[in-house]
Amino acid sequence: MRKPLVIIPTYNEIENVENVIRKVLSQSKDLEILVVDDNSPDGTGDLVENLGRTEKRVHLLRREGKLGLGTAYIAGFKYALTKDYDLIFEMDADFSHDPNEIPNFIKATEGADLVIGSRYINGVNVVNWPLQRLLLSLFASMYTRVITRMPIRDITGGYKCFRRKVLEEIDLDKIHSGGYSFQIEMNWLVWKEGFRIKEMPIIFVDRTVGESKMSKEIVREAILIVWKLGFAGLFKSKKIRSFNE
Numbered sequence: 001m002r003k004p005l006v007i008i009p010t011y012n013e014i015e016n017v018e019n020v021i022r023k024v025l026s027q028s029k030d031l032e033i034l035v036v037d038d039n040s041p042d043g044t045g046d047l048v049e050n051l052g053r054t055e056k057r058v059h060l061l062r063r064e065g066k067l068g069l070g071t072a073y074i075a076g077f078k079y080a081l082t083k084d085y086d087l088i089f090e091m092d093a094d095f096s097h098d099p100n101e102i103p104n105f106i107k108a109t110e111g112a113d114l115v116i117g118s119r120y121i122n123g124v125n126v127v128n129w130p131l132q133r134l135l136l137s138l139f140a141s142m143y144t145r146v147i148t149r150m151p152i153r154d155i156t157g158g159y160k161c162f163r164r165k166v167l168e169e170i171d172l173d174k175i176h177s178g179g180y181s182f183q184i185e186m187n188w189l190v191w192k193e194g195f196r197i198k199e200m201p202i203i204f205v206d207r208t209v210g211e212s213k214m215s216k217e218i219v220r221e222a223i224l225i226v227w228k229l230g231f232a233g234l235f236k237s238k239k240i241r242s243f244n245e
Contacts, residue, residue, distance in 0.1 A: 002030075002086040002106070002109075003086050003087070004028070004031050004085065004088070004106060005031075005083070005085040006024050006031060006034070007033075007036060007072075007076035007090055008020065008033060008034070008091050008092070008093045009036045009037075009072035009093070010035055010037045010038070010040060010048075011037070011040050012040045012042045013040065013044050013094065014040070014042045014044045016094050017047060017048060018047060018051065020093055020094075021033055021048070021051060021058060023095075023099040024099045024102065025055070026099075027100070027103060031057065032057040032058075032059065033058050033059065034059045034060075034061060034079055034080070035048045035058070035060050035093075036061045036076050037060065037061070037062055037063065038065060038066045038067055039065050039066070048060045059079075061075055067178075068178030068182075069182055070175065070177045070178045070182030070185075073090060074172050077162075077167050078172060080164070080167070081168065087109060087164070088161070088162045088164065088167060089102070089159075089160065090158055090159065090160040090162075091159055092158060092159070096205055097158070097204070105161040105200065106161070108161075108200050109161055112197060113162070113165065113196045114160065114161070114195060114196070114198070115161045115198050115200055116152065116154060116159070116187070116197065116198070116200065117154075117157055117200055117202035118153055118154035119137075119154050119157060119203075120154045121200070121201050122201045125201060125202065125204060126204045127205040127206065128205060129206050140155070141154055141155045143226065144156070144226050147226050147230035148188055148229050148230050149230075150187060150188060150191050151191075152187055152197065153199055155184055156180050156183050156184060157183065157204075158180070158183055159204075160183075162190075169193055169195075170189050181225040184225055184226060184229065185225055188229045192236055194238060194239030
């Protein structure tokens with residue numbers, strides 16, 4: 001039986017985090033959760049710490065401040081690699097990623113090294129997003145595919161499951177993307193290393209409580225990282241692996 005860890009970065013998610021933790025844990029007795037909290041002023045970290053006192057499958061990694069989505073996941077990946085987890089998930093705390101999909105992700109890893117929950121593999125499966133936000137996301141995926149040549153429909157999606165060997169292979173210390181560009185950079189590294197990537201259709205539902213962390217700075221960072229990766233791709237050929245490597 002493979003041992004999965006769900007990593008959930010948080011900053012001011014006290015309205016969501018307890019419910020999402022309980023829903024995730026209900027999917028399987030083998031699942032564990034690591035919340036990476038960026039010193040949330042609303043007490044998110046304290047709430048998770050209290051839950052962990054009675055539920056041993058809940059773990060908390062506190063950080064000193066708001067350091068960004070990408071570094072939160074890197075910290076979570078490094079934590080996972082020091083333990084015996086076989087599958088490592090990325091997941092939002094706000095229920096935009098449906099915890100009920102977790103068993104489907106686990107099944108999909110039987111034939112892939114990275115499974116991406118895709119909003120765009122079967123049409124557009126996004127609920128309650130403003131049109132401007134939806135168009136930005138669609139354009140970002142198309143723009144990134146053209147420049148980097150990655151054959152992924154939902155390049156910026158943040159609901160994912162990695163096999164352990166993928167994270168062992170990638171040099172996590174060389175990843176510096178802080179915002180949603182982190183998703184682009186990770187996908188590019190996995191693809192260039194020749195690992196198998198599978199997109200699995202999901203329905204993305206915008207948060208109903210709490211505030212989005214999207215900003216103009218995050219968008220600008222993503223635009224720049226795409227060109228950086230596109231240029232790097234001219235000098236780094238894609239590896240070819242057998243599935244059993």
